[in-house]
Each structure stands twice: as C-alpha cells, then as structure tokens.
Amino acid sequence: MARYARPVERLINELSRLPSIGPRSAQRIAFHIVRGRPEDAYALAEALREVKERIKPCRRCFNLTESEECEICTDPRRDASIICVVEDPYDIGPIERTAEYWGLYHVLGGALSPLDGMEPEDLRIAELLERVRREGTQEIILATNPNTTGEATAMFIAEELRDLPVKVTALASGLPVGGDLEYADEVTLGRAFAGRRAI
Amino acid sequence: MAVYKSRGIVLRSIRYGEADRITDIYTLDRGLISAIVKGVRRVGSRFGARMEPLSCVEFVAYEGRTLDTVTQAEVLRSFRRVREDLRRLEAAGGMVRAVRAFCGGDEADRRVFNLLFRGLEALEGRTGEYAAVEVAFVMKLSALAGYAPELGRCVSCRRGFAEGLPGVRFAPEAGGMLCSECQTVPGGAFPVPPGLREALMGLMRRPVAEARLEFGLIESARRVVQEHALAHAPAGTVAQRMTG
Numbered sequence: 001m002a003r004y005a006r007p008v009e010r011l012i013n014e015l016s017r018l019p020s021i022g023p024r025s026a027q028r029i030a031f032h033i034v035r036g037r038p039e040d041a042y043a044l045a046e047a048l049r050e051v052k053e054r055i056k057p058c059r060r061c062f063n064l065t066e067s068e069e070c071e072i073c074t075d076p077r078r079d080a081s082i083i084c085v086v087e088d089p090y091d092i093g094p095i096e097r098t099a100e101y102w103g104l105y106h107v108l109g110g111a112l113s114p115l116d117g118m119e120p121e122d123l124r125i126a127e128l129l130e131r132v133r134r135e136g137t138q139e140i141i142l143a144t145n146p147n148t149t150g151e152a153t154a155m156f157i158a159e160e161l162r163d164l165p166v167k168v169t170a171l172a173s174g175l176p177v178g179g180d181l182e183y184a185d186e187v188t189l190g191r192a193f194a195g196r197r198a199i
Numbered sequence: 200m201a202v203y204k205s206r207g208i209v210l211r212s213i214r215y216g217e218a219d220r221i222t223d224i225y226t227l228d229r230g231l232i233s234a235i236v237k238g239v240r241r242v243g244s245r246f247g248a249r250m251e252p253l254s255c256v257e258f259v260a261y262e263g264r265t266l267d268t269v270t271q272a273e274v275l276r277s278f279r280r281v282r283e284d285l286r287r288l289e290a291a292g293g294m295v296r297a298v299r300a301f302c303g304g305d306e307a308d309r310r311v312f313n314l315l316f317r318g319l320e321a322l323e324g325r326t327g328e329y330a331a332v333e334v335a336f337v338m339k340l341s342a343l344a345g346y347a348p349e350l351g352r353c354v355s356c357r358r359g360f361a362e363g364l365p366g367v368r369f370a371p372e373a374g375g376m377l378c379s380e381c382q383t384v385p386g387g388a389f390p391v392p393p394g395l396r397e398a399l400m401g402l403m404r405r406p407v408a409e410a411r412l413e414f415g416l417i418e419s420a421r422r423v424v425q426e427h428a429l430a431h432a433p434a435g436t437v438a439q440r441m442t443g
Binding site for chain 2: 019020113114115146147148151152155156159176178179183184185186187188190
C-alpha cells in the first residue's frame with residue numbers, strides 16, 4: 001500500500017530519478033511543491049515541458065539552443081577561426097564568464113575513458129574534424145577537464161588533427177589562484193613548473 | 200565510524216553529485232574498495248590531482264555503510280607518464296579492468312597490489328610494446344586469482360604439447376589450449392597462430408617488466424586473455440571491453 005496519495009507518490013518517484021536526489025530529498029521537494037502555491041508548481045512544470053520541447057543541440061557546435069544554430073555560432077562578432085573544444089555544454093558558461101575568449105565552441109558530449117572503455121565513436125570528434133576541414137579553422141583550443149579522461153581526450157584529438165593545417169593548443173594548468181603552495185599536490189605543482197612563464 | 204589508513208592504487212573515478220567523485224581503489228590490505236572523495240572536482244580542492252586514476256596513494260578514510268569517505272591522501276607514485284600517453288593509458292585500462300573483473304571482492308591480496316604496481320611501473324618505464332605488458336599482467340593476474348589458463352597440455356585430452364604443434368586452438372570455456380585432435384570440444388574455441396602458446400607461457404614465467412611479444416602475436420594474445428577473462432572472471436562483464 002502506498003504511503004501517500006498516488007499523485008504524491010508519483011511525484012516522489014519521478015524526483016528521485018534525478019541525479020543526486022535520494023528518496024528523502026525527493027520526498028522533501030515533493031512536499032514543498034504540494035504545500036507551495038499552485039502557480040509556482042505550474043511554472044516549474046511549464047519550464048520542464050518547454051526545455052524538452054524547445055531545446056536541442058546546435059547543428060554546428062552542439063551547444064544547447066532553441067534554434068538551428070546557437071547564439072554564439074550566429075554572433076557575427078565572434079572569431080570563427082578559433083574553436084574551443086569542451087566536454088559538455090555547461091563548460092561553456094565558465095569560459096564565457098572570463099570575457100577572455102571570443103571564438104566559437106565545439107561540444108564533444110563527454111570524454112574518452114580508456115580505463116572504462118568509452119570510445120571515440122561515442123563523442124563528436126568526427127564532427128569536429130569535419131568542421132575544421134569545412135570551416136578552415138586556424139586554431140583549436142582543447143579545454144577538456146584537467147583530469148585523466150579529459151587529457152586522454154585532448155591527446156586523442158590532437159593526434160587526429162595532426163595532419164590538418166590547424167594550430168592546436170590546450171588550456172594551461174597549474175596552481176589555482178588564491179591557493180597556498182604548501183597544499184599543492186605533486187602533479188599540479190609539476191605542471192605549474194613545466195608551464196612557468198616569464199614575468 | 201572506523202577511521203583507517205591504507206595504501207592503494209586508484210582504478211577508476213566517476214563523477215558524483217555536485218563536486219564529488221566515487222573512486223575504486225585497490226588497496227594493499229582491504230582489497231577493492233569504493234570511496235567517495237568529497238569536493239575533489241572543485242578547482243581549489245585540497246586533493247588536487249592526488250586521487251586521479253592510476254595514482255598510488257597513501258590515504259586516510261572512514262568507513263561508511265555503503266561507501267567509505269577519503270579525508271586525506273598523499274601520492275606515493277603518480278604514474279603520470281602512463282596517464283599522459285594514450286597507448287600506455289589504453290594498456291593500463293586493460294589492466295585496471297582485469298583487476299576489477301578478477302579481484303572485485305574485499306579480500307586483500309598483496310600480490311595483486313604488487314603486480315599492478317609493477318605493471319604500471321613497466322608501462323611507465325618502457326617506450327613501446329605496451330600490449331605485451333598488458334597481456335602478461337592479465338595472464339599473471341588470472342593465475343593469482345586461481346583462473347590460470349592451461350597452456351602446457353591439452354585441456355581436453357591432457358596430453359602435453361610438442362613445441363610448435365600446429366592446429367592449436369584456445370577454448371575459453373574449457374580454460375586452456377586444445378590440441379589438433381580435440382577439435383570438437385565446445386566452448387567457443389578459436390585457432391591461435393603458431394608460437395602463441397609458447398609466447399604466453401614465456402609471459403607467465405618472466406617478470407612483467409620483461410614482457411615481450413612478437414608484433415604478429417599481439418592481437419591473438421589479447422583475444423586469448425580477453426575471452427579467458429570473460430569466461431572465468433567473477434565479474435566477467437567488467438572485462439567485456441578489457442582489451443578492446
């Protein structure tokens with residue numbers, strides 16, 4: 001027998017399928033919705049419906065967009081000769097917030113994982129190569145995550161691009177601004193030494 | 200909640216929640232454990248790159264109901280050169296998946312830990328023939344786990360092989376090599392090239408750091424260890440893409 005009325009149970013079940021939401025959190029959110037104003041619940045439902053109906057991958061860079069091409073790809077002020085390669089659409093936000101980059105993006109849809117068996121065919125690497133050939137890109141910036149899978153992906157893409165007339169760069173890695181040297185791990189500190197710059 | 204200190208090699212790491220990772224660590228004294236590393240994905244995390252896959256670490260953790268939680272870690276050996284080279288990393292991937300397939304329980308086996316450490320050391324130290332290290336590692340690991348393939352005699356009729364006997368097949372389900380007269384044994388047997396049986400026996404005898412394999416035998420050797428792991432490893436599905 002259900003503990004709560006069927007619609008409440010259904011809501012709890014649906015919420016508990018979301019990442020990082022366990023049964024207790026799902027129950028708390030469900031009762032928050034039940035207790036809240038109807039218009040807030042309808043707004044949430046409408047937002048969920050809208051995002052599923054209207055959001056799709058940009059046909060050029062695979063960022064999320066409402067139209068065929070995303071706002072970044074269609075912005076004439078962006079430098080179309082540079083493509084920054086990221087793993088997921090949500091990696092674009094932090095880069096945009098730096099206001100240091102004015103090129104385009106390419107979203108891979110994940111990272112290679114030789115340790116788990118995630119293969120290049122599972123990512124949008126072929127689409128990137130095709131794009132570089134078609135658009136005559138001059139520079140590719142590999143901005144995959146600075147971890148094992150991200151770096152494996154960057155190495156693989158760099159090898160694939162080797163025969164194309166395009167400059168391939170990767171984001172610098174080293175010490176985080178605001179941190180103490182004392183707490184840096186050996187790998188990060190080693191990278192910081194390898195990538196030291198003249199001042 | 201019991202706090203403990205151990206040494207281990209990080210086998211894999213998956214994203215969890217906002218900024219955490221769940222890691223599988225093969226430890227010296229607790230076997231394979233899963234532990235959460237909180238906040239490790241944040242740029243300013245105190246863990247930094249310490250808990251990256253393949254790192255050999257000394258760590259402090261406390262036990263949880265389902266997952267342990269790592270609170271401190273120090274790198275003993277980062278095996279950075281393995282992580283930063285795709286071919287080495289692919290071979291390490293096969294080794295890591297074999298450990299998870301053959302030694303997935305919480306039963307500690309120092310020999311497995313030492314073999315994995317020496318295997319990664321061999322990958323880091325050499326400039327080629329990474330597949331030979333991977334195949335040698337999986338062969339030795341299967342023997343440590345009690346699933347050594349029978350290479351010295353026919354697994355069906357039990358007669359010893361003459362050197363270079365043609366028509367030898369490998370029967371994963373039966374767990375070893377078949378002679379040319381035992382062709383009808385079921386279990387997905389497939390032919391192997393001349394010299395492979397001897398090469399695999401050589402890999403079993405020599406230290407993993409000295410693993411050598413003729414180029415022409417590599418693919419067949421990988422198939423043998425992959426199919427053998429699939430047929431016998433307790434967590435065989437983990438091994439499905441073991442050497443792919």
